[in-house]
Amino acid sequence: MKNALLMDFIVDKATHSITVKREFAAQLPLVWDAFTKSEILDQWWAPKPWKARTKTMDFREGGHWLYAMIGPEGEEHWGLTSYRTIQPQERFSGTDGFSDAEGNINPELPQSKWTNNFQDNGDATLVTILITYNDLAQLEATIQMGFKEGLTMAMEGLDEVLATLS
Amino acid sequence: MRRDVFQAIADPTRRAIIALIALQAMTPNALAEHFDTSRQAVSKHIKILTECELVRQEQSGREIYYHFNPTKMKEIDQWLEKFRALWEDRFSQLDNVLLNLKNK
Numbered sequence: 093m094k095n096a097l098l099m100d101f102i103v104d105k106a107t108h109s110i111t112v113k114r115e116f117a118a119q120l121p122l123v124w125d126a127f128t129k130s131e132i133l134d135q136w137w138a139p140k141p142w143k144a145r146t147k148t149m150d151f152r153e154g155g156h157w158l159y160a161m162i163g164p165e166g167e168e169h170w171g172l173t174s175y176r177t178i179q180p181q182e183r184f185s186g187t188d189g190f191s192d193a194e195g196n197i198n199p200e201l202p203q204s205k206w207t208n209n210f211q212d213n214g215d216a217t218l219v220t221i222l223i224t225y226n227d228l229a230q231l232e233a234t235i236q237m238g239f240k241e242g243l244t245m246a247m248e249g250l251d252e253v254l255a256t257l258s
Numbered sequence: 259m260r261r262d263v264f265q266a267i268a269d270p271t272r273r274a275i276i277a278l279i280a281l282q283a284m285t286p287n288a289l290a291e292h293f294d295t296s297r298q299a300v301s302k303h304i305k306i307l308t309e310c311e312l313v314r315q316e317q318s319g320r321e322i323y324y325h326f327n328p329t330k331m332k333e334i335d336q337w338l339e340k341f342r343a344l345w346e347d348r349f350s351q352l353d354n355v356l357l358n359l360k361n362k
Contacts, residue, residue: 099349101342110341114349118356126352126359135355139347221345 109224116217120210123217124181127208130157138162147193153178158195172197183209263330266310271295272303276312276326283316283323 100113116123126132130149138144141164148158157173172191178184185207189197197203204225211218267273271293278284278292286304290297304324307313311330316323 099342099346101345103338112345114345116349116353116356118360122356122359126356132355132359136348136351139344140351 109222112221112223114219115213116219117215118217119215120181120212120217123219124210127210127219128184130159133157134159148195151175151178156195158191160193168193170195181210183207263310263312266307266312267331269303271299272307275300275303275307279313279324280326280328283325285321285323289324 098114100111102111102113103109118126126136128151130146133149134144134146136144137159138161143162144159145162146157146159148156150156153175155175157175159171159173161169161171163169170191170193171188172195173186173188175184175186177186185205187203187205189203191197204223206221206223209220209222211220267276274292275289278289286297286301289304290300293300304313308315312327314325314327316325
């Protein structure tokens with residue numbers, strides 16, 4: 093059976109951000125560790141078939157997590173997470189970017205700011221991730237065009253109309 | 259310079275141009291009439307939209323017509339969908355990791 097835990101994915105025009113909400117069937121201290129300890133992060137951070145491998149981790153305000161995403165062909169994409177604020181077992185915030193193996197950020201690729209919130213729901217933990225992109229004019233425009241609601245279908249209809257006209 | 263569809267729609271004038279030519283193909287003159295800005299400013303936006311493949315130009319007799327390319331717009335939707343799928347993948351892996359840790 094597929095996991096029944098639902099994920100909220102909200103694109104917010106007013107705050108130029110994406111919010112991802114998800115509840116996990118574990119108590120808060122364990123979920124906190126899973127987000128903040130590299131040996132656990134390595135087990136889930138990379139979407140299959142990629143694997144994450146930590147080079148260095150320094151989880152403190154001003155510290156960094158430098159890791160590689162390793163692809164099925166052995167290709168490596170390096171990422172650098174910088175931690176800005178940490179309130180233990182409540183929330184932490186920072187920035188994400190693509191880097192080289194030495195942790196030098198590539199300014200050509202998108203960078204994001206994020207805050208991770210942890211809410212104790214007894215035997216479960218609600219995690220809320222707020223992500224803001226530097227260049228979210230893009231995303232704002234996306235939303236203004238009404239994309240989340242059905243414009244794709246409208247566009248497909250338009251495809252057909254245009255095909256008959258041309 | 260690299261152009262992509264996100265850049266194309268990041269500007270309000272370009273969004274207005276898209277909205278207009280999505281309804282019907284237009285000549286440069288007809289399009290410019292809808293804007294207070296100069297012809298040059300409009301044609302600069304058209305150039306960017308063309309480079310992003312959202313607009314294509316077709317000659318019809320003596321006139322050039324700007325046509326809208328809707329398939330390109332779907333890239334935005336696909337981008338958001340991929341982003342969402344990435345988090346779903348991650349979290350279902352985290353479910354398994356948490357389950358293992360709890361059972362230790």
